[in-house]
Amino acid sequence: MDAEPDAQLVREIAGNGAQRTAAEAALCRRFAPRIRLYGLRHLRDEERARDLVQHVLCALLLALRAGKVAEPDKLERYVLGTCRNSAQRMRAQDARAEPLPHDALAEIMNDAELAAALDERGPALAPAALVRCYGALDARAKQVVHLSFQRELSAEAIATSLALSPGNVRVLRHRAIAALRRCLDQNAEGGS
Amino acid sequence: MSSPCSTPIAWETLVAYWAADLAEDEQDAVEAHLFACESCSAEAARVAAVTESIRHAIPPVLSLELLARLRARGLRTREQPIVQGQVNVARVGGDVDFVVLRLGGLSLRDAQRVSFEMREEGTGRVMMTIDDSPFDRAGDALLLACQAHNAALAANVIVDVRTHRDSGDEAIASFTVHHIYG
Numbered sequence: 001m002d003a004e005p006d007a008q009l010v011r012e013i014a015g016n017g018a019q020r021t022a023a024e025a026a027l028c029r030r031f032a033p034r035i036r037l038y039g040l041r042h043l044r045d046e047e048r049a050r051d052l053v054q055h056v057l058c059a060l061l062l063a064l065r066a067g068k069v070a071e072p073d074k075l076e077r078y079v080l081g082t083c084r085n086s087a088q089r090m091r092a093q094d095a096r097a098e099p100l101p102h103d104a105l106a107e108i109m110n111d112a113e114l115a116a117a118l119d120e121r122g123p124a125l126a127p128a129a130l131v132r133c134y135g136a137l138d139a140r141a142k143q144v145v146h147l148s149f150q151r152e153l154s155a156e157a158i159a160t161s162l163a164l165s166p167g168n169v170r171v172l173r174h175r176a177i178a179a180l181r182r183c184l185d186q187n188a189e190g191g192s
Numbered sequence: 193m194s195s196p197c198s199t200p201i202a203w204e205t206l207v208a209y210w211a212a213d214l215a216e217d218e219q220d221a222v223e224a225h226l227f228a229c230e231s232c233s234a235e236a237a238r239v240a241a242v243t244e245s246i247r248h249a250i251p252p253v254l255s256l257e258l259l260a261r262l263r264a265r266g267l268r269t270r271e272q273p274i275v276q277g278q279v280n281v282a283r284v285g286g287d288v289d290f291v292v293l294r295l296g297g298l299s300l301r302d303a304q305r306v307s308f309e310m311r312e313e314g315t316g317r318v319m320m321t322i323d324d325s326p327f328d329r330a331g332d333a334l335l336l337a338c339q340a341h342n343a344a345l346a347a348n349v350i351v352d353v354r355t356h357r358d359s360g361d362e363a364i365a366s367f368t369v370h371h372i373y374g
Contacts, residue, residue, distance in 0.1 A: 034233050076227040125245045127341035133346050148211050149246040167372050174204040180242050
């Protein structure tokens with residue numbers, strides 16, 4: 001079921017046959033990580049991102065059961081659109097997602113199954129490993145990473161601060177993140 | 193395992209996405225692709241694991257506002273004064289979430305900018321530089337945050353704090369800190 005295309009899963013759900021529950025669970029497993037990433041990017045908070053996941057999946061299931069998704073072969077656009085609207089409301093109200101009349105998601109997967117779907121990308125980074133790897137960057141790379149992701153400055157502002165061009169800043173930034181990623185992968189393989 | 197993507201999003205674009213450094217139409221295109229592509233979504237998650245960990249980490253130097261927010265969130269902290277001209281021993285244990293090392297005795301009332309450099313004692317290897325650091329102007333101090341996982345770094349460090357004034361003058365103050373973890 002996990003290998004079925006989205007449109008096939010949508011048809012299984014709308015048809016309300018024996019495979020409906022399995023199809024719904026497969027779609028939830030498929031989209032939960034993507035919704036979480038969208039939430040992290042736009043809400044900048046893990047808890048609110050998970051809130052967004054539950055809200056959007058619930059809304060999706062209700063819409064699919066009611067046959068309201070007009071283009072099953074473009075399901076990802078429907079999910080993305082729902083994410084945008086929900087995240088916008090959460091940001092505007094600085095609040096959690098508004099509750100839906102029916103918790104369809106709870107019928108499909110329990111909290112542990114949802115957590116498993118969201119954690120498929122691997123374990124959380126160990127802080128000590130991140131500190132070690134960050135410490136191995138050269139001074140300029142550390143500055144760019146710190147200013148980009150902790151001070152949240154634009155490439156243009158960082159460029160002015162460090163007497164570089166914005167293009168240079170972007171190159172330094174993505175190379176530093178690549179170096180951190182490689183270092184963390186090596187740490188993980190080494191079991192440290 | 194997902195199938196490889198025939199038009200994968202470039203690494204530098206994913207990093208720019210997480211840095212909120214893409215034009216709106218580019219960002220929309222990236223998101224549309226991520227929702228349709230499992231392998232690129234997995235790669236985006238690998239980038240996010242790094243960028244978001246950095247974003248949410250307690251930075252090495254704190255502003256008073258950030259310190260207040262962290263305390264308001266319930267994080268346990270302890271402050272330790274750090275003075276020039278002596279070896280300061282900073283104990284970092286499990287009793288708190290982070291220790292605030294207050295590098296004091298500075299003259300910051302007319303400071304335009306404060307920069308600092310931390311280096312390993314002995315080797316002189318530069319561990320960190322910040323050109324425009326937050327500082328406590330009224331308290332004439334710089335606030336360093338020290339957490340247990342910093343044990344991965346050199347324990348004995350020298351911190352040089354440079355105060356840049358409107359007049360063009362600069363003043364340098366040096367602090368020696370020996371960390372004991374656990």
